Amino acid sequence: MSNTHLQRAFYTLLALATLAAMARGLAVAGAQGLLFHGFAALTLGGAAMCIWERSVVRSAFSLMATFVGVAGLFLLLGNDFLAMAQILIYVGGVLALLLFGVMLTPPDLDERSLPRIGGATALLGAGVAFIISKVVGVGVRTWAVAPKLPEPTTRARDIGMAFLHPEQYVVAFELAAFLLTVALVAAVYIARRRRVDFQGETASSEGQA
Amino acid sequence: MGLSAYLTVSILLFTLGVICIISRRNVLYVLMGIEMILNASSINFAAFNRFNGGGLEGRMFVIFIIILAAAEAAVALAIVLNVFHLFHSVKPSEADLLRE
Numbered sequence: 001m002s003n004t005h006l007q008r009a010f011y012t013l014l015a016l017a018t019l020a021a022m023a024r025g026l027a028v029a030g031a032q033g034l035l036f037h038g039f040a041a042l043t044l045g046g047a048a049m050c051i052w053e054r055s056v057v058r059s060a061f062s063l064m065a066t067f068v069g070v071a072g073l074f075l076l077l078g079n080d081f082l083a084m085a086q087i088l089i090y091v092g093g094v095l096a097l098l099l100f101g102v103m104l105t106p107p108d109l110d111e112r113s114l115p116r117i118g119g120a121t122a123l124l125g126a127g128v129a130f131i132i133s134k135v136v137g138v139g140v141r142t143w144a145v146a147p148k149l150p151e152p153t154t155r156a157r158d159i160g161m162a163f164l165h166p167e168q169y170v171v172a173f174e175l176a177a178f179l180l181t182v183a184l185v186a187a188v189y190i191a192r193r194r195r196v197d198f199q200g201e202t203a204s205s206e207g208q209a
Numbered sequence: 210m211g212l213s214a215y216l217t218v219s220i221l222l223f224t225l226g227v228i229c230i231i232s233r234r235n236v237l238y239v240l241m242g243i244e245m246i247l248n249a250s251s252i253n254f255a256a257f258n259r260f261n262g263g264g265l266e267g268r269m270f271v272i273f274i275i276i277l278a279a280a281e282a283a284v285a286l287a288i289v290l291n292v293f294h295l296f297h298s299v300k301p302s303e304a305d306l307l308r309e
Contacts, residue, residue, distance in 0.1 A: 029210060036210045040218045047225035047245050056237055063241050066222070070248045073215065074271075077259040082271050086251075089275050094244060094282040101237050101286045105299045116232040128224045132217060149259065159272070162265050169269055176276045183280035191287035 010052055014045050036076055043069030051117060056102045060095065067091050078152035081159055215256035223249035236289050236299045240282065247278050 018041040025037030046065030053059045067090040074083040162168045226245030229238055251271045258267020292304050 032210060036214060040214075043218060043248075044221055044225065047222055047229070050238075050241055050245075051225060051229045051232065056235060059238065059241060063244065066245060066248065070222075070252060073218065073252055074255055076210070077215070077255045079255050079259070079268060079271075082251075082255060082268060085272065085275055089279055090244070090248075093279055097282045097286050098237065098240060098244075101240070101289050104290055105237070105293050117228065120228045120232045124224050124227055128220060131220060152259070158265065159268060162269070168265075172269070172273065176273060180276065180280055183284050187283040187287040190284070191290050 014048065017041065018045060032076070035072070039069045039072035039076065041069075042066070043073065057099070060098050060102050063098070064091055064095055067095065081156045212256055212260045215252060219249045219252040219256070222246075222252065234300050234302065236292070236301055239301065240285050240289075243281070244278060247274055250274060 018038075021037040021041050022034055025033030025035075027033075029036070042065050044066075046062045046067075046069060049062035050059045050066065053062060067086060070090075071083040071086040074080075074086060163173045164170055223246055226242040226249065229242035229245060233239075251274050254267045254270045254274070258264065258271075261267070289299065293299055296304050298304075
């Protein structure tokens with residue numbers, strides 16, 4: 001099968017699976033089921049495309065679908081703050097960094113190896129099927145039945161207060177701030193170019209040795 | 210939707226992340242796979258938090274996971290660029306100076 005056909009078959013399969021999942025969600029749980037299955041399909045479809053695509057740029061962009069889908073799942077779980085943080089940091093920050101990495105390294109086309117993907121899928125698929133059937137499977141019969149949950153009352157203000165409250169998360173908060181400072185300074189230090197660059201000239205930000 | 214629905218999405222996303230890491234030969238795919246795995250664990254924390262009364266604990270874990278992912282992405286990008294300058298390749302198997 002030629003590459004174009006393979007590509008077309010993959011995307012047709014993905015679209016059909018998405019539509020089927022959303023239709024089933026609408027049938028079993030109404031609007032919430034439709035949204036859940038839509039976001040789940042966005043998440044998993046983006047991840048599958050990321051593995052499948054041959055170009056790194058397209059993989060990175062399909063990862064955006066995964067991040068947005070996870071943000072949607074957070075919304076369905078009543079965590080609006082997390083959804084916004086997810087979109088801001090992952091789509092705005094982590095993905096932009098990944099794209100920098102993609103643009104600064106050479107494109108490696110044609111390196112998708114179907115045997116490796118197939119082998120990994122078969123190996124992990126068996127284990128995952130077992131786990132789903134044994135552990136999660138207890139609840140699969142009640143998959144679409146949402147238990148009666150109280151509306152979440154935590155708001156962004158409570159999260160901010162908890163971060164700075166001496167008896168709650170202030171130590172972890174300060175440690176995270178310290179970690180981010182160290183990580184970003186270290187990233188700048190490591191990424192500074194101070195060795196021979198592509199043309200073989202001695203490029204330097206520290207002067208010639 | 211029940212708890213098991215979210216857990217299933219999470220476990221599938223985790224699996225796709227592991228497949229992404231072990232089936233491609235480019236450091237950037239390893240990074241993407243790690244992001245998928247972190248997201249899967251975030252879904253788990255958020256779902257358990259919601260179905261356990263909706264307090265603060267699960268959210269705090271997710272927020273710290275997101276912070277860690279941001280720091281990790283910055284450092285990893287710097288390392289990838291440096292490895293590329295050193296070896297002229299982004300394949301993890303070719304960074305083997307220590308083997309000699």
